[in-house]
Amino acid sequence: xxxxxxxxxxxxxxxxxxxxxxxxxxxxxxxxxxxxxxxxxxxxxxxxxxxxxxxxxxxxxxxxxxxxxxxxxxxxxxxxxxxxxxxxxxxxxxxxxxxxxxxxxxxxxxxxxxxxxxxxxxxxxxxxxxxxxxxxxxxxxxxxxxxxxxxxxxxxxxxxxxxxxxxxxxxxxxxxxxxxxxxxxxxxxxxxxxxxxxxxxxxxxxxxxxxxxxxxxxxxxxxxxxxxxxxxxxxxxxxxxxxxxxxxxxxxxxxxxxxxxxxxxxxxxxxxxxxxxxxxxxxxxxxxxxxxxxxxxxxxxxxxxxxxxxxxxxxxxxxxxxxxxxxxxxxxxxxxxxxxxxxxxxx
Numbered sequence: 001x002x003x004x005x006x007x008x009x010x011x012x013x014x015x016x017x018x019x020x021x022x023x024x025x026x027x028x029x030x031x032x033x034x035x036x037x038x039x040x041x042x043x044x045x046x047x048x049x050x051x052x053x054x055x056x057x058x059x060x061x062x063x064x065x066x067x068x069x070x071x072x073x074x075x076x077x078x079x080x081x082x083x084x085x086x087x088x089x090x091x092x093x094x095x096x097x098x099x100x101x102x103x104x105x106x107x108x109x110x111x112x113x114x115x116x117x118x119x120x121x122x123x124x125x126x127x128x129x130x131x132x133x134x135x136x137x138x139x140x141x142x143x144x145x146x147x148x149x150x151x152x153x154x155x156x157x158x159x160x161x162x163x164x165x166x167x168x169x170x171x172x173x174x175x176x177x178x179x180x181x182x183x184x185x186x187x188x189x190x191x192x193x194x195x196x197x198x199x200x201x202x203x204x205x206x207x208x209x210x211x212x213x214x215x216x217x218x219x220x221x222x223x224x225x226x227x228x229x230x231x232x233x234x235x236x237x238x239x240x241x242x243x244x245x246x247x248x249x250x251x252x253x254x255x256x257x258x259x260x261x262x263x264x265x266x267x268x269x270x271x272x273x274x275x276x277x278x279x280x281x282x283x284x285x286x287x288x289x290x291x292x293x294x295x296x297x298x299x300x301x302x303x304x305x306x307x308x309x310x311x312x313x314x315x316x317x318x319x320x321x322x323x324x325x326x327x328x329x330x331x332x333x334x335x336x337x338x339x340x341x342x343x344x345x346x347x
Contacts, residue, residue: 024142025092025095025148025149026149027066027151028069028095030071031053033049033071034106034126035082036049037107049081056185056287057069061089061090063330068091072137073133074099074102099135103128105131133158135164137167146175146178151290152183153183153287155186169202181208182207182208182209183209183210187216192220201236210241211244217230230242239256243286264278264306277312278309281311281312284329286301286308289301312329
């Protein structure tokens, strides 16, 4: 059941446990949590916890679902920052493994922020060749967690960085064989070149829900028309529910022969949440609806997706996902926003 080159590390032992604790999470996210160091002005830097899979777990918890991010973090001040953020968000801390390893750091320089006239695009420098995240072990998770699990989410750099990528790929395959539901949001980084193609196909074939953006499809499939990427995913997995975040602010949900779309409300002048926040929130809204209303139609699920994205975009900066604050998506607020969403069929 494992991927080539690495045995499935202790997964059978983990899955064979008959222990079930009622407070174990129903939703667990796997992938990446890191520290972003943003150069804001001159020599000033600002740190923030980040990572798409981690942010999805944060959003699910704030919606009221028992949730966890499963991964390994450092024991230094950066690891403590992540631990504190998870604590404030009510994530299950038993799924975090603190190790005596360096943190995963992402240095970001924004155009014009540091005063360099020649800097025309955001530059990223990822440092983590021996970082703690690479040494995450699924067999160290709490006894009975698989039995309690309903949905597992995978994505981000965790599926690129070895040996973690092979370990998570094997875990996803094992959980699928146990009848668990899988969601997948590949995202896109420069490291996702042709070497990532096998993992991309494997995860698309496994997943029950896949979330992507138009630009990610073009980058992942190295094509100018994102529809080619959509067609390939559909060919790999016709039964998957596909959530597409359009670059212009439209969200579409494809479920079998059905297609539903809705526009995000026009943002206010002071609403500038990054697209990443909106995508992670839209996926969390969809997954929350699927968990709580499994028999509902895709139009209702899309309402929750759009409502969660709207809530994330309109949140005050100190409460956005990237700032690692709890209560990002209050369930009552999202439910109110969902009632106002008007999905259109076949658009």
